[in-house]
Amino acid sequence: DGGITQSPKYLFRKEGQNVTLSCEQNLNHDAMYWYRQDPGQGLRLIYYSQIVNDFQKGDIAEGYSVSREKKESFPLTVTSAQKNPTAFYLCASSIDRRRNTEAFFGQGTRLTVV
Amino acid sequence: GESVGLHLPTLSVQEGDNSIINCAYSNSASDYFIWYKQESGKGPQFIIDIRSNMDKRQGQRVTVLLNKTVKHLSLQIAATQPGDSAVYFCAEEGGYNKLIFGAGTRLAVHP
Numbered sequence: 001d002g003g004i005t006q007s008p009k010y011l012f013r014k015e016g017q018n019v020t021l022s023c024e025q026n027l028n029h030d031a032m033y034w035y036r037q038d039p040g041q042g043l044r045l046i047y048y049s050q051i052v053n054d055f056q057k058g059d060i061a062e063g064y065s066v067s068r069e070k071k072e073s074f075p076l077t078v079t080s081a082q083k084n085p086t087a088f089y090l091c092a093s094s095i096d097r098r099r100n101t102e103a104f105f106g107q108g109t110r111l112t113v114v
Numbered sequence: 115g116e117s118v119g120l121h122l123p124t125l126s127v128q129e130g131d132n133s134i135i136n137c138a139y140s141n142s143a144s145d146y147f148i149w150y151k152q153e154s155g156k157g158p159q160f161i162i163d164i165r166s167n168m169d170k171r172q173g174q175r176v177t178v179l180l181n182k183t184v185k186h187l188s189l190q191i192a193a194t195q196p197g198d199s200a201v202y203f204c205a206e207e208g209g210y211n212k213l214i215f216g217a218g219t220r221l222a223v224h225p
Contacts, residue, residue: 006157035215042203042215043158058212090157102148103213105157 003027006091006106012114013078013085021076021109023091030096032074033103036060037088046089049074078111086113126222133191135219137204142185144206148213149178149189152201161189161202191221199223 004025013019025032031050035043045058049068063082068074074093078085088110092103127133139147145166150158164171164178164187171178177190187204201220205213 004157033213040217042217043205043213045212045214048212092157102160102163104160105150107157108155110155 004091004093004104004106006089006109008109009107011109011111013111014114016080018077018079019111021078021089021091021111023074023076023106025072025074025091025093025104025106027093027095027104028071029093029104030071031094031103032068033092033094034058034064034066034074034076035090035092037090037108043090046076085111087111123217124220124222126224127194129194129196129223129225131194133189133194133198133221133223135189135191135202135204135221137187137189137216139185139187139204139206141206141214142182146207147178147180147187148205149176149187150203150205150215151198152203152218154200158203194221194223196223196225 007022033048034046036046037043044060046060046064047055047058047066049055052068052071055066055068063079065077088108090108091106094101094103148163149161151161152158162173162176162178164180169180175192179188201218203215203218205215
């Protein structure tokens with residue numbers, strides 16, 4: 001079945017560690033996104049990529065990094081510079097760079113700093 | 115600036131009643147809006163979308179209304195069921211393929 005797969009579902013990080021969250025899609029979508037969700041709040045955009053080898057900062061990119069070496073993959077690294085990384089992270093994709101197209105979401109990764 | 119917000123953080127309804135979830139947006143240039151449903155611990159699911167050249171769009175048991183004059187969006191759910199219990203988000207396109215989400219409204223359906 002086509003879809004977006006995020007892994008792992010739960011992730012624990014020690015203070016000062018970098019961790020990488022995986023996002024893979026087999027929908028043949030050009031555009032991919034990472035959002036952060038805190039309890040009781042909406043989704044905030046971290047990074048997005050409209051095409052392979054290109055990505056743009058969203059509203060809260062500090063402390064995060066991404067790569068887009070393959071169309072189907074858009075991993076997110078939460079670096080030690082992110083001071084409050086505990087959150088629910090959601091990856092999404094949309095069909096192409098045209099406007100007015102819906103985004104499809106993965107099931108999320110819950111990151112906890114221990 | 116661009117923002118999307120919701121009037122009611124929590125909405126409680128009786129099973130079988132109709133539900134109305136409201137959303138206000140501030141960017142008058144936005145021309146595409148989506149409603150998502152998010153169940154606990156899961157990613158948002160697409161419900162319905164609407165473009166700014168429309169004022170109403172219907173799906174199965176759901177209707178989205180867009181009032182561009184007052185920059186208001188609403189989601190109507192007919193005959194609300196327990197399975198409709200979730201958090202509902204409206205989102206607007208705030209730029210090139212960039213969705214801006216509101217804080218969400220929790221819908222609680224009681225038997």
